[in-house]
Amino acid sequence: MHRSLRAQHDRFALSRPFRISRGVKTAADVVTVEIAEGDVVGRGEGVPYPRYGESIERALAEIEAARAAIEAGATRDDLLTTMRPGAARNAVDCALWDLEARLSGRSVAAMIGNPQPETLASALTIGIDQPSAMGAAASEIAAAPLIKVKVNADAPDAQLAAVRAAAPDARLIVDPNESWDEALVRAIQPLLVELRVDLLEQPVPAEEDGWLEGFRPDVPICADESAHVAGDIDQLARRYQVVNVKLDKTGGLTGALLLARAARSRGLGLMTGCMVSSSLSIAPALHIARMSDFVDLDGPIWLREDRPGGVRDRDGYMVPPAPGFWGMA
Structure with a gap:
């Protein structure tokens, strides 16, 4: 049956500013893709990221360029060679997974061969601010099992000490975002050892991480901006101990599974991350999250209003979306 494709820009206002070393976000700008066969529709979402030269306009243009092939029946495997990894391919790939689940009567979990995602611990994020403000923010979520702390190079010692004092029991991920x-x-x-930090995420720019080869850190270092696709794994294994798998970098769930399996085959730890997004980005990522050592999927928690039926946060535990939201028959 002939397919039809629709792609559009959607914007979700944030409930509060999201501050990292590269700047401040007040809204999540995403590309939403719908692929229909008859009256059955599969959905996917991508978040174009300027750090990788992406924009809403470029993502929509990439999808438009692939329209004929997609509507003619291109598969997820076809996309690996016809579209570059990134937000545009992520949106299309995830829409195809969702469409297949709805047409076949088999969930995405069943297609992968995994159990259906369940409630799991997912990091709550503290954005960059004055140490006192970051400590106050940490005190509000101190009961969460995992907290991610955004820092820059200005006062990370004071910021981290304030967070740890306010949340003495939580596991901590420190994320300088290449700063x-x-x-x-x-x-x-x-200091990271003293404060019982569990993971240091991408501390230096991806283009300047060569010195990590041979470095033996006291706290595991996770590749984020340095990690994109499974083809990166040889270099990553020489420089990092953990790999952050993000569907917007791998170009969808198909590529994410390839990267996650490659990382595990090299003995690396796994983290699942996300951009600031709606739950439509998070639902596919939950299938990588259940394989991971660290999960950071709180993107929708920052939204003023999410898509109906999406994920929910319960004191640092992520509750999967409502049945039928994505990837189910």
């Missing part, structure tokens, strides 16, 4: 340098990474190792 540190080699000297700071080396110098801050004892």
Whole structure:
């Protein structure tokens, strides 16, 4: 049966500003894709990220360029060679997974061979602010099992100490978003140990991480901006201990599964991450999350209003979306 494709820009206002080392977000801009066969519709979402040269306009243009092939029946495997990895392919790939589930009567979980995702611990994020403000924010979520702390190079020691004092029991991920340098990474190792930090995420720019080869950190270092697709795994394994799998970088769930399996085959830890997004981005990522050591999928928690039936946060535990939201018969 002939398919029809629709792609559009959707914007979701945030309930509060989201501050990281690269700037401040007040809204989530996403590309939503719907692929229909008859009256059955599969949906997917991608979040174009300027760090990787992406924009809403470019993503929509990439999807339009692939329209004929998609509507003619291109498969998810076809997309691996006809579209570049990124937000545009993510939206299309996930829409095809959803469409197949609805047409076949088999859930995405069944197609992958995994159980259906269940409630799991997912990091709650504290954005960059003054140490006192970050400590106050941490006190509000101190009962959460996992907290992610955004920092830059200005006052990370004071910021991290304030968060740890306010949340003494939570596991901590520290995320400088490429804002540190080699000297700071080396110098801050004892403090990370003292504050019982579990993971340091992409501390230095991806283009400047070569020195990590041979470095033995006291706290595991996770590749984020340095990690995109399964083809990166040899270099990642020489420099990092953990890989952050994001569907907007792998170009969809298909590529994410390839990267996650490649990472595990090399003995690396796994993290599942996301951009600031709606629950339509998170539902596919839950299938990687259930395989992961660290989960950071709180993107929709920042929205003023999410898509109906989406995921819910319960004190740092993510509740999957309502039945039928995505990837189910």
